[in-house]
Amino acid sequence: MSATDVTDRVIGEDGSLAEYWVPARDARSEEMVVNMGPQHPATHGVLRVAVKTDGEVVLDCEPMIGNLHRCKEKIAENLQYWQFMPYTDRLDYLAAINNEEVYARAVEKLCGIEIPERIQYIRTIVAELGRVSSHVFSVGVYGLDIGAFTPFLYCYRERERANSLFEKLTGGRMLYHYYRVGGVARDLSDEWIQECLEFLDIVEEKMEEYNALTTWNKVFRERTMGVGVLSREKALAYGITGPALRASGVDWDVRRDEPYGLYDRFEWRVPVADGRHGTIGDCWNRHWIRAQELAESIKIVRQAIDKLPPRDPKLTPSSMYQPYVNPNVPRILRGPKDAEVYVRGENPRGELAFYLVSDAKNAPYRCKIRGPAFSNIAVLPEISRGYLIADLVAIIGSIDIVLGEVDR
């Protein structure tokens, strides 16, 4: 598709999509550069996009990042391994618990710490609950991006419940610091597990509501189907990960293909775009993958709660101020000399990875954070050329970035 055309789409009653290109003479006037952001509400934070437009048509754009840069990698070099854990919350602050999971796994691999089985189950439960909480938010806020305010409020209702659930467990509603090297901060109580199951019931019931308001809504489909198409080849070449990659038809999920934790013990599937609705790799599919992953994560949490091993008296801490960790974790963590690990995990927005280089000190020599949103947003110019300015907002929203992780 050239930049001289805009797309026109017609959706049949059965959801099938016919699309054709029409010359957009009426949408074009003269070239100018428009700044979107950094305060634009549809940019999920402080993203600034410089857009070269011709009338309503986007000729080119460039994301300008760095407004939220805190040089976390330098901070990590100056803190002990365990001290950096709360800082990882601030990367992808909508799914803080998943960041902690990856960092904890990286440090544990480097220092050779084993995790008791019950703690692994607890970690799986909270990590997948974090994904539910994050995807509920993403599904709702994507409606907000393209002008539907109601689904956001509906989804935020459940997000609030998830926040309260996390608050009961960790003390924080958004930034948790729940993981410890070798374990977690505290054990799950039976009461909390009951509340968690009730929460899952509610989300499962309300998912139909979300899908009716967004996914299958005719206006929503017309705004998102066929827009921002990211081909399979381009997605791989640009290092896209997460739901955006699976929406381009690539069957890849680190949880399944490079199994870590306990994910190989549960029955779940990886949703991949199959082209039955919309175009493979368009905004609608990215949204639809997220909505499906919500259901899969709920499945995993339920199974993990079912299989949760009984409490081990050896693990029970001596006081309520002690963390619930493997008792063999050394008091001072030191990595081996001249060693490095590269550990990645599937976060709600893609693959987060930590590259830790150790020089036998109690702080990492180098800590590289590979944020998924950083790689994903880099493809924005490629997939937005030729679409309208209003579509650009839909494309940014469908990539689902969190600037805390882009800028680090």
Added chain:
Amino acid sequence: MTATEIGGLLRERLGDKVLEVHDDALSGWVKVERAAFVDACRLLRDDPRTQMEVLHSLTAVDRIARFEVVVHLCSIAKKHAVALKADTASRDDVAFPSVTSVWPAADWHERETYDMFGVVFEGHPHLRRILLPSDWEGWPLRKDEGNPLEYHGIPGIATIRGLEEAHRAQQAVERAEKYGGAAPAKAAAKPAGGSPPAPGGAPAAPGGAPKAPPMPGGAPKAPPLPGGAPKAPPLPGGAAPKPPGAPTPPKPPSGGGAPPLPPGFKSPPPKGDAS
């Protein structure tokens, strides 16, 4: 495939340009010569046995004598991953071949590495800073990089600490004078907000503009007083431009924007706009 197998595969094609193959429980990586880096990348991507179609991450590590550029690759089809490394020639000669021609994903990662380490990727289409402002000076993740003293009139942490120290010393001297030669160390330990205004119409202004000259990193503990006979209000050294008896500048409302710069603190000349 393990890193050993991938290293062997590269040795077949590149010979002794493969410098080191490392494979253990923690990590697997292959180190090649800098000149062969792009070739090795292209081989790994195109060889049907490796099929590294995804560049997962590209970064650098400061090895003091040189910079080590590390690329983490993974294959979706083959479900394996490896890291490929190469060194820059030295700490000063930081040129490194760009792999944007192999994976477009390297574009932003190389810009970030340039931003943080100053490694210059040759062949990158538009190598410039990405996270930091374009007029920033220095390479933050280098091991010898200190805290900047200021940026566009915003004092850095070293400057702020120096100012705070000078401010506390100033207060200690004021108290010692008012209460008849109390030990400055003891007086300085008191909270700054609790001190009554000094006579002479120039009270100690907690939170206001510090009167000490900004000495980043090297603020004097006990400011030398001219002639050894302190007058009210005492001034540290002769450098503070505030004359005795001058009205105190009004205290800025809390939370209302950036605090005013202390007197004598010069803003740098305005630089060109970020372009």
